[in-house]
Amino acid sequence: MDNNEILEQVKAKARQWLNGAYDAESKAQVKAMLENNDTTELIDSFYKDLEFGTGGLRGIMGTGSNRMNKYTVGAATQGLSNYINREFANLPEKKVVIGHDCRNNSRYFAETAAAIFSANGITAYLFEDLRPTPEISFAIRHLGCQSGIILTASHNPKEYNGYKAYWNDGAQVIAPHDKNIINEVNKITDVKSIKFEGNPALIKTLGTETDELFINEVKKISLNPDIIKKQHDLKIVFSPIHGTTVKIVPQALHQFGFTNIINVPEQDVVSGDFPTVISPNPEEPAALKMAIEKAIATDAELVAASDPDGDRLGIAIRNDKNQFILVNGNQTALLITWYMLTQWKKLGKLTGKEFTVKTIVTSELIKQIALNNNIECFDVYTGFKWIAAIIRELEGKKKYICGGEESYGFLPGDYVRDKDSVGAICMIAEVAAWAKENGKSLYQLLQDIYIENGFSQERLISVVRKGKSGADEIKAMMADFRANPPKSLGGSNVSVVKDYATLTATNFQTGKTEKLNQPEPSNVLQFFTEDGSKVSVRPSGTEPKIKFYFEVKVDLPSRNEFEKSTSAALAKIDTIVADLKLN
Secondary structure, three states: OOOOHHHHHHHHHHHHHHHHHOOOHHHHHHEEEEEEOOOOOHHHHOOOOOOOOOOOOEEOOOOOOOEEEEHHHHHHHEEEEEEEEHHOOOOOOOOOEEEEEOOOOOOHHHHHHHHHHHHHHOOEEOOOOOOHHHHHHHHHHOOOEEEEEEEOOOOOOOOOOEEEEEOOOOOOOOHHHHHHHOOOOOOOOHHHHHHOOOOHEEEEEEEEHHHHHHHHHOOOOOOOOOHHHHOOOOOOEOOOOOOOOOOHHHHHHHHHOOEEEEHHHHOOOOOOOOOOOOOOOOOOHHHHHHHHHHHHHHHHEEEEOOOOOOEEEEEEEOOOOEEEEEOOHHHHHHHHHHHHHHHHOOOOOOOOEEEHHHOOOOOOOHHHHHHOOOEEEEEEOOOOOOOOOHHHHHHHOOOOEEEEEEEEEEEOOOOOOOOHHHHHHHHHHHHHHHHHHOOOHHHHHHHHHHHHHEEEEEEEOOOOOHHHHHHHHHHHHHHHHHHOOOOEEOEEEEEEEEEEEEOOHHHHHHEEEEEEOOOOOOOOOOOEEEEOEEEEEEOOOOOEEEEEEEEEOOOOOHHHHHHHHHHHHHHHHHHHHHOOOOO
């Protein structure tokens, strides 16, 4: 199809909006796009429909079929409503929770969704104002709802918004409900079938009473309140990066017993424009820059920040030179997991039925920490919905302690079914207090955890390949890795290859093949070497890229050798990258 054909199809689709049951403002914007000689915006807005996938919706806000707007949100909500009414037809009352973040239009989209749910006979519990994603998960469970949504695009740029759907256990939807909901949403092809006129009697408001209940549950995860009493004045700088945790994280920290919470006033401003950062992503050093500057000025010991919807956290700690360094997602997970598992053991809370969870691309040291404490560790696919699925499967049989992923998400406790920066920030503050009580900094504690359980370093490399040709190239790369797996990486022989597309693990030394225990196939490959290195290869499901996750192990005999061992590990990753010809 040539450019002229694409343009004509786009124009025809846009004209349907001019003639359809759309509001006057939308029609005026479409008319302006059609009359503009520059067709870029027109094509971008209409060349496809914004797809409702297994994670919901995410896209740039604006008018058109490929944009986040009243009508794409409306179609998603109508499809979800139809599925809820079909799936829970025998219930006398069907209920959902609706939350939203700080983004532009999030409140409007949330109110639009509430009206549609109510118009379909479903009671809609709408939060009075912005709330973090984990609190939506909590409210679904607390109120016994069948589903829930939050309007958020997480840490995407300010032009974006999104729509995440949850099921009755408070977790993001998985099979079979994800595909079934997608099918129902895809059936909404006429805007007239969306019930925009709500029933006010079925829209209920949730307020601070739910915050209090949520914080009370978070507080229950605390393991050493007496130590916090002694170290209550630990200086903690916190930034919500303009988002949903602006009030609730300081409140939760105070409930834990911490009394010296220092804010970053410029980033306490709730704004969908994120005026102080280029990207509101706690993984990015620039996003924590102002908080670190505040920590230096106030002589604070810990810096913590959350992303706009409050499910992920980033932290910074002082090193042995008293300089602030960023802690990556694997290291945050290591610190909290080590602390919670060892303290559960010390406090006599273990019964032999406890477990922790990590994703397959997250550090293998978490599994080692679990093993050293005789606690089971499950490996799941990337995405917190898979951690939630394990919790649901084992509920009543085994006890979940904590779980996390390398992408800065962690859940300490089972009070919700999604990653939670509120609980994770409170817990990392408790770890800092425990370390201080025991004469250590967090940096020294991290080093000691490495010395005790093994030392590894990680790196993520994303190779971007845009367009159809890029997609074909990524497909060819995966096919080549399967047909010709590397025999050695970084000077060490590859011993095991795990192919999650076929759910098989092949031992190169014995030739034996074992079945991988995962709920469904996934296009992921992993290579394990004899010296403990791991390389995971995974095409992104949402972006035109293929991701390579590296983890290498080297010796760390003492704290004094930390920098030397780190340099050796990073050099080893460089060698593996060269072996894979990714340079």
